[in-house]
Amino acid sequence: MINDTDLLCDDPPATPDLSHCTAATRNACKLCTPLGACLVFRGIRGAIPFLHGSQGCATYIRRYLISHFREPMDIAASNFSEDTAVFGGEKNLLAGMTNVTRQYQPEMIGLATTCLSETIGEDMPALVHTCREKIEGLPPVVHVSTASYRGSHIDGFHDAVTAMVDQLATDSLPHGGLNLLPGMVSTADLRHLRELAECFGFNVTMLPDYSDTLDGSTWADYEALPSGGTPVDNIRTMGGARATLELGDSLRGNARSAASLLEERFGVQKLSLTLPVGIRATDEFIDALSRLAQRAIPAAITAKRGRLVDSMVDAHKIVFGKRAVVYGESDLVIGLTSFLCEIGVIPVLCVCGGKTARFANTLRSVIPDLPAETIIRDGADFADITHEARQLAPDFLLGNSKGYGLARELGVPLIRTGFPIHDRIGGQRVLHVGYRGAQILFDAVANAMLERKQETSTIGYSYL
Amino acid sequence: MSHESIEILDARRSQVLRKGEDGAAAMACGKPSVAGSVSQRACVFCGARVVLYPIADALHVVHGPIGCAAYTWDIRGAQSSGPQLHRNSFSTDLQEKDVIFGGEKKLTAALRELIAACKPKAAFVYSTCITGIIGDDVAAVCKTLSTETGIPVIAVESPGFSGTKKDGYRAACDALYQLVGTGDTAGISNHSINLLGEFNIAGETWMMKDYFKRIGIEVVSCITGDGRVDELRRCHGAKLNLVQCSGSMLHLAKRLESDYGIPFQRISFFGIEDTAAALYEAAGVFGDPELEQRARNLVSMELAKIQPELRRYRKILKGKKAAIYVGGAFKAFSLVRALRALGMTTALVGSQTGNLQDYKQLKELCDPGTIIVDDSNPLELAKFCLEQDVDLFIGGVKERPIAYKLGIGFCDHNHERKEALAGFQGMLNFAREVHASVMSPVWKFVPRRANRKKSNKEKAA
Numbered sequence: 001m002i003n004d005t006d007l008l009c010d011d012p013p014a015t016p017d018l019s020h021c022t023a024a025t026r027n028a029c030k031l032c033t034p035l036g037a038c039l040v041f042r043g044i045r046g047a048i049p050f051l052h053g054s055q056g057c058a059t060y061i062r063r064y065l066i067s068h069f070r071e072p073m074d075i076a077a078s079n080f081s082e083d084t085a086v087f088g089g090e091k092n093l094l095a096g097m098t099n100v101t102r103q104y105q106p107e108m109i110g111l112a113t114t115c116l117s118e119t120i121g122e123d124m125p126a127l128v129h130t131c132r133e134k135i136e137g138l139p140p141v142v143h144v145s146t147a148s149y150r151g152s153h154i155d156g157f158h159d160a161v162t163a164m165v166d167q168l169a170t171d172s173l174p175h176g177g178l179n180l181l182p183g184m185v186s187t188a189d190l191r192h193l194r195e196l197a198e199c200f201g202f203n204v205t206m207l208p209d210y211s212d213t214l215d216g217s218t219w220a221d222y223e224a225l226p227s228g229g230t231p232v233d234n235i236r237t238m239g240g241a242r243a244t245l246e247l248g249d250s251l252r253g254n255a256r257s258a259a260s261l262l263e264e265r266f267g268v269q270k271l272s273l274t275l276p277v278g279i280r281a282t283d284e285f286i287d288a289l290s291r292l293a294q295r296a297i298p299a300a301i302t303a304k305r306g307r308l309v310d311s312m313v314d315a316h317k318i319v320f321g322k323r324a325v326v327y328g329e330s331d332l333v334i335g336l337t338s339f340l341c342e343i344g345v346i347p348v349l350c351v352c353g354g355k356t357a358r359f360a361n362t363l364r365s366v367i368p369d370l371p372a373e374t375i376i377r378d379g380a381d382f383a384d385i386t387h388e389a390r391q392l393a394p395d396f397l398l399g400n401s402k403g404y405g406l407a408r409e410l411g412v413p414l415i416r417t418g419f420p421i422h423d424r425i426g427g428q429r430v431l432h433v434g435y436r437g438a439q440i441l442f443d444a445v446a447n448a449m450l451e452r453k454q455e456t457s458t459i460g461y462s463y464l
Numbered sequence: 465m466s467h468e469s470i471e472i473l474d475a476r477r478s479q480v481l482r483k484g485e486d487g488a489a490a491m492a493c494g495k496p497s498v499a500g501s502v503s504q505r506a507c508v509f510c511g512a513r514v515v516l517y518p519i520a521d522a523l524h525v526v527h528g529p530i531g532c533a534a535y536t537w538d539i540r541g542a543q544s545s546g547p548q549l550h551r552n553s554f555s556t557d558l559q560e561k562d563v564i565f566g567g568e569k570k571l572t573a574a575l576r577e578l579i580a581a582c583k584p585k586a587a588f589v590y591s592t593c594i595t596g597i598i599g600d601d602v603a604a605v606c607k608t609l610s611t612e613t614g615i616p617v618i619a620v621e622s623p624g625f626s627g628t629k630k631d632g633y634r635a636a637c638d639a640l641y642q643l644v645g646t647g648d649t650a651g652i653s654n655h656s657i658n659l660l661g662e663f664n665i666a667g668e669t670w671m672m673k674d675y676f677k678r679i680g681i682e683v684v685s686c687i688t689g690d691g692r693v694d695e696l697r698r699c700h701g702a703k704l705n706l707v708q709c710s711g712s713m714l715h716l717a718k719r720l721e722s723d724y725g726i727p728f729q730r731i732s733f734f735g736i737e738d739t740a741a742a743l744y745e746a747a748g749v750f751g752d753p754e755l756e757q758r759a760r761n762l763v764s765m766e767l768a769k770i771q772p773e774l775r776r777y778r779k780i781l782k783g784k785k786a787a788i789y790v791g792g793a794f795k796a797f798s799l800v801r802a803l804r805a806l807g808m809t810t811a812l813v814g815s816q817t818g819n820l821q822d823y824k825q826l827k828e829l830c831d832p833g834t835i836i837v838d839d840s841n842p843l844e845l846a847k848f849c850l851e852q853d854v855d856l857f858i859g860g861v862k863e864r865p866i867a868y869k870l871g872i873g874f875c876d877h878n879h880e881r882k883e884a885l886a887g888f889q890g891m892l893n894f895a896r897e898v899h900a901s902v903m904s905p906v907w908k909f910v911p912r913r914a915n916r917k918k919s920n921k922e923k924a925a
Binding site for chain 1: 465466468472473475483496498500501502503506507508509510525528529532533534535537548550553559560562563570573576577578580581582583596597623624627664746748790829842843846847850861862864865866870911919
């Protein structure tokens with residue numbers, strides 16, 4: 001067999017600097033809005049996501065989500081043809097919804113638009129109304145507008161959460177439960193957040209919850225719609241909750257967020273918090289739970305925090321002054337950056353792929369000790385990140401798999417967080433939140449630094 | 465829901481056949497996917513993108529909102545021996561104002577900047593659903609940029625909704641054809657071929673080129689594996705076209721035949737039988753007995769290298785059952801034969817884009833009782849995998865979790881894979897992978913298999 005390397009050039013051609021080619025997006029650090037909506041709908045019990053548009057959107061999004069979660073991810077579509085694009089999609093939507101209802105017997109259909117159906121101006125409320133009239137046995141349909149020329153996948157995610165609350169929640173008797181809106185986090189994060197809230201005795205409605213549907217067991221028989229997810233009935237009664245905890249700074253002050261709607265319509269107290277990554281943000285989260293529940297912090301949680309601090313003391317010199325590039329969705333980047341500052345790592349570059357003018361200000365206000373030298377970019381792509389990173393000499397990158405090429409070029413480790421992680425096993429199970437998540441992140445950073453030191457050493461000590 | 469209760473949608477019944485029970489029923493294929501059926505197909509854009517992707521010294525710009533480009537960034541196993549430009553993802557990332565006022569200006573600026581920075585040999589500009597709908601004149605922009613930059617800037621007509629993935633293949637062939645005939649064919653050997661529909665996944669093109677070199681046949685252009693614009697420009701100088709992925713490339717082969725009189729043959733490099741047949745056919749065309757002798761020598765030499773290990777796997781895998789669901793039906797033929805060579809049978813086989821003739825041939829090739837499906841979906845595939853009680857699934861990343869969830873082994877045979885499965889060495893790699901998956905001890909712990917073992921024990925007691 002021919003060895004691959006025989007045919008490669010001696011010097012693989014360097015990627016040209018494309019930072020001045022600003023008209024195009026070059027290796028995007030974001031995905032499209034319907035992906036976020038599909039992820040939310042997958043986190044609802046018995047729900048199937050349905051895209052109104054070309055089937056390619058559904059197939060691409062399925063493939064992308066499968067590459068990360070390694071689980072079946074069925075997304076139906078109205079499969080537009082040329083005629084549909086010209087004459088409108090009612091016929092296809094009716095046929096598609098009928099077929100999905102019959103074949104999947106879903107408890108809910110999560111209907112998201114695509115740029116195609118948005119551009120031809122489909123009247124979704126009217127179409128959904130027609131479906132309800134004409135399709136026997138149609139389950140509840142929640143629809144969300146997700147044109148991918150408006151925002152990125154994270155906007156699609158939050159808009160779908162809002163749509164769920166907007167279209168399902170009703171005035172309900174107070175039940176003392178807690179609404180938890182976790183944002184776009186990993187399946188391990190979802191499990192841990194629920195566990196922490198339940199430690200305080202709360203009955204939790206977490207929206208969405210794809211911790212089982214996208215990270216479940218193998219099956220004895222095929223499950224058209226995997227078990228798990230937020231029950232629709234629980235969403236209907238979110239208006240009766242004691243409070244809503246909304247995680248992620250991007251939602252602060254957003255009057256259209258799901259938590260804002262619940263507060264405005266049903267008077268449910270809203271608490272907007274930073275995604276609990278690192279010690280300070282987790283402290284805030286735990287304190288908020290403790291205050292709401294009027295219960296002391298359980299000893300087990302305090303012990304976790306104690307162990308984390310102890311490990312940080314043990315290894316503080318290993319990470320101190322190291323330089324990191326952080327990229328991904330804004331809320332996760334804010335959490336991760338806050339954590340890096342807590343352990344003495346300099347976040348030299350913080351990037352979010354979506355355009356959010358408030359990103360820099362939020363980052364600085366949430367993290368008062370963020371060094372002045374930190375470069376902050378929103379709406380950036382990997383050509384921007386590469387351009388900056390080449391001059392910043394980072395010691396490691398913190399973000400999803402898409403930064404691997406840059407890490408390889410710079411010869412520094414990539415510590416994988418966020419989405420997508422499709423070049424490693426277990427990407428869906430990476431824990432970011434809570435003291436336990438901080439512990440895992442801290443160990444990963446410290447060990448990456450030790451490993452690099454060991455590998456670049458001419459001696460190769462086995463004892464460091 | 466149990467798999468027995470999974471219903472086949474009425475509109476899809478004519479796309480499912482069972483050999484031996486359907487008489488002479490023909491497959492109702494080549495249709496748009498049924499709305500609401502979770503088709504494993506993508507769109508016209510996907511078809512075009514997948515075919516042109518491996519052309520490594522060309523600039524590929526997707527004109528549309530971000531998704532189409534983002535989902536196709538560096539996902540394939542198609543390797544290049546030189547430039548890596550194709551592994552980037554460039555998009556005009558259309559925003560709302562572009563949709564309202566048109567995206568031509570943005571596209572022009574994007575192309576101008578990227579061509580200056582990347583110095584490609586050509587540029588392909590893919591239209592998407594949105595550019596199709598808002599009526600951007602992509603062809604006009606391409607023409608202007610072509611004149612301005614001096615390189616071919618080629619519009620790929622691929623709005624997602626404008627047909628099926630197959631129409632995307634056609635759009636790609638038409639785009640490629642704009643390069644054909646523009647290069648110098650001087651010095652091309654009389655014993656020369658093009659390889660069509662070979663994409664250099666995990667370096668497979670290099671393996672094939674090595675075979676042909678040893679036989680004494682010049683490969684003028686591989687379309688599009690490890691592809692180069694200058695090679696494409698002179699591919700009309702070859703004497704024969706070997707078409708592997710015929711679903712995607714038959715259109716180009718036919719155009720080359722009608723315009724340049726180059727005959728073509730459908731071949732496959734998957735499996736021992738098919739690889740040997742492809743080499744013999746190519747060697748036989750030129751009427752030079754020396755070529756034929758060299759082909760025979762090559763085949764026996766390569767076979768000798770892999771046969772002992774293959775025999776070992778055959779012994780272990782004998783009688784195991786497989787399901788195949790792939791993009792093009794022609795690959796399915798090869799896989800049925802390759803599995804047979806390993807002592808395995810095919811119990812379920814299907815494709816996204818097969819045609820009438822393909823399915824007829826597939827039915828002839830398969831054993832009685834085999835289920836044959838066109839444009840299937842996860843529910844059907846799961847149902848039939850369980851009904852047929854298969855041990856292995858061969859497909860792509862979208863099929864993988866269906867198999868794994870049910871405790872079925874899996875082999876990735878799609879364009880995203882990083883393992884070479886073509887040629888003789890590829891057959892050995894294939895056997896190793898099948899063996900590694902089917903014989904893994906982890907299945908003992910999976911509920912379906914554990915339950916089966918339990919019920920067998922109970923029966924015995």
